[in-house]
Amino acid sequence: xxxxxxxxxxxxxxxxxxxxxxxxxxxxxxxxxxxxxxxxxxxxxxxxxxxxxxxxxxxxxxxxxxxxxxxxxxxxxxxxxxxxxxxxxxxxxxxxxxxxxxxxxxxxxxxxxxxxxxxxxxxxxxxxxxxxxxxxxxxxxxxxxxxxxxxxxxxxxxxxxxxxxxxxxxxxxxxxxxxxxxxxxxxxxxxxxxxxxxxxxxxxxxxxxxxxxxxxxxxxxxxxxxxxxxxxxx
Ligand SMILES: Nc1ncnc2c1ncn2[C@@H]1O[C@H](COP(=O)(O)OP(=O)(O)OP(=O)(O)O)[C@@H](O)[C@H]1O
Ligand SMILES: [Mg+2]
Numbered sequence: 001x002x003x004x005x006x007x008x009x010x011x012x013x014x015x016x017x018x019x020x021x022x023x024x025x026x027x028x029x030x031x032x033x034x035x036x037x038x039x040x041x042x043x044x045x046x047x048x049x050x051x052x053x054x055x056x057x058x059x060x061x062x063x064x065x066x067x068x069x070x071x072x073x074x075x076x077x078x079x080x081x082x083x084x085x086x087x088x089x090x091x092x093x094x095x096x097x098x099x100x101x102x103x104x105x106x107x108x109x110x111x112x113x114x115x116x117x118x119x120x121x122x123x124x125x126x127x128x129x130x131x132x133x134x135x136x137x138x139x140x141x142x143x144x145x146x147x148x149x150x151x152x153x154x155x156x157x158x159x160x161x162x163x164x165x166x167x168x169x170x171x172x173x174x175x176x177x178x179x180x181x182x183x184x185x186x187x188x189x190x191x192x193x194x195x196x197x198x199x200x201x202x203x204x205x206x207x208x209x210x211x212x213x214x215x216x217x218x219x220x221x222x223x224x225x226x227x228x229x230x231x232x233x234x
Pocket of ligand 2: 042083
């Protein structure tokens with residue numbers, strides 16, 4: 001579904017991605033792990049069309065999208081749940097969701113998707129008229145995920161979806177990602193909970209200083225002594 005090759009990204013003179021190659025097959029959960037500053041967010045933002053790569057190819061369902069603007073990438077079916085629970089705080093839950101459906105690809109199916117999303121997140125259904133900024137942290141993350149789904153993505157990229165959430169809510173977030181995958185969404189997952197994201201992922205990539213250092217099944221990387229030492233602390 002997604003095929004990244006020879007990808008280089010610079011911020012000024014500083015290279016953030018160096019010759020990155022990565023594949024995501026339809027129906028997979030693919031995790032990207034790496035230390036702070038390794039380039040995980042940079043990679044997601046480059047795929048999403050928010051960073052312009054200096055070199056390389058990004059193909060989504062056969063179409064070249066490297067360097068395409070983000071609205072066009074979104075409209076092809078790549079959704080992103082950005083770091084830090086990006087909701088519009090003064091808008092209501094319903095308005096946030098409607099905004100998610102403003103993509104051309106999503107307009108016709110908005111009502112059906114709203115029903116589906118509210119079925120998945122009954123807490124949001126009870127709070128449709130409430131200002132998003134007054135939701136709890138966990139509820140805001142559910143709303144951020146829901147707003148992304150309203151755009152009818154086929155591939156959903158999550159950047160640190162559990163960051164700053166209470167442990168019980170973290171479990172909910174992982175359960176939701178598993179559910180979305182079972183419902184047919186393909187997933188790219190960047191997570192600080194490396195052990196959990198590797199156990200959830202079919203395959204994973206380790207990013208070190210902008211380069212892919214290792215790749216394998218989630219289970220293989222979870223068993224790898226180097227990965228455990230560097231990212232799991234065991
Ligand atoms: N807009 C920017 N301008 C300049 N440098 C940037 C910018 N965004 C990121 N960087 C640099 O690029 C490198 C990769 O950052 P990135 O945010 O992609 O890392 P990350 O793996 O997501 O880290 P974290 O785990 O802390 O979120 C870092 O050295 C960072 O300082
Ligand atoms: Mg990041």
